[in-house]
Amino acid sequence: EADIYQTPRYLVIGTGKKITLECSQTMGHDKMYWYQQDPGMELHLIHYSYGVNSTEKGDLSSESTVSRIRTEHFPLTLESARPSHTSQYLCASMGGNTIYFGEGSWLTVV
Amino acid sequence: KNEVEQSPQNLTAQEGEFITINCSYSVGISALHWLQQHPGGGIVSLFMLSSGKKKHGRLIATINIQEKHSSLHITASHPRDSAVYICAVRREPGNTGKLIFGQGTTLQVKP
Numbered sequence: 531e532a533d534i535y536q537t538p539r540y541l542v543i544g545t546g547k548k549i550t551l552e553c554s555q556t557m558g559h560d561k562m563y564w565y566q567q568d569p570g571m572e573l574h575l576i577h578y579s580y581g582v583n584s585t586e587k588g589d590l591s592s593e594s595t596v597s598r599i600r601t602e603h604f605p606l607t608l609e610s611a612r613p614s615h616t617s618q619y620l621c622a623s624m625g626g627n628t629i630y631f632g633e634g635s636w637l638t639v640v
Numbered sequence: 641k642n643e644v645e646q647s648p649q650n651l652t653a654q655e656g657e658f659i660t661i662n663c664s665y666s667v668g669i670s671a672l673h674w675l676q677q678h679p680g681g682g683i684v685s686l687f688m689l690s691s692g693k694k695k696h697g698r699l700i701a702t703i704n705i706q707e708k709h710s711s712l713h714i715t716a717s718h719p720r721d722s723a724v725y726i727c728a729v730r731r732e733p734g735n736t737g738k739l740i741f742g743q744g745t746t747l748q749v750k751p
Contacts, residue, residue, distance in 0.1 A: 563738075563739075572741045572743045572744060573739075574741075588738075589738075622683075627671060628685050628688060629685050629688075631682065631683035631685075634680075
């Protein structure tokens with residue numbers, strides 16, 4: 531059973547609002563990732579971190595930002611949400627050779 | 641052309657059938673992952689391969705590094721196997737853990 535948690539699972543917000551998607555893991559993993567996935571499409575890496583105070587942008591350009599102040603916590607923030615940000619956001623961590631995913635956060639911006 | 645290609649994109653099978661999903665990639669890799677995604681979004685790691693073959697229950701995964709190809713087999717398929725199966729590769733060099741994903745294969749197993 532993976533110990534990686536995302537909140538909220540589902541969120542509907544208005545354009546221009548600031549939102550933070552939370553991701554926490556209790557496995558002590560240094561490597562953590564945020565992926566974006568539109569329905570029926572492949573996952574795209576938008577941010578990753580190799581440890582505390584280490585964050586990098588992924589292959590897919592994103593207007594979101596991340597922080598890694600604690601090993602277990604890797605939140606993603608959108609300062610001003612737009613309808614184009616409507617998507618599923620998946621957090622993951624890697625330990626050894628295994629990758630663990632959270633349940634995902636479905637974001638709808640209206 | 642995507643760096644990771646899966647086939648078929650969609651697959652419908654009858655319960656009990658033997659199923660094969662293929663994954664081809666065009667980059668050098670250090671490892672390949674097979675993942676399972678159920679409706680609602682949750683993703684579970686099935687296998688991580690760097691060579692050879694692995695088996696877990698009714699699932700078998702193989703990889704041919706020279707041919708840059710991997711297959712996922714499901715024996716005696718069951719409706720609960722219905723899901724999206726995703727191939728992802730960890731690109732060389734290094735151990736960044738960054739993955740490149742295929743587009744997924746949607747499997748429906750009918751009773």
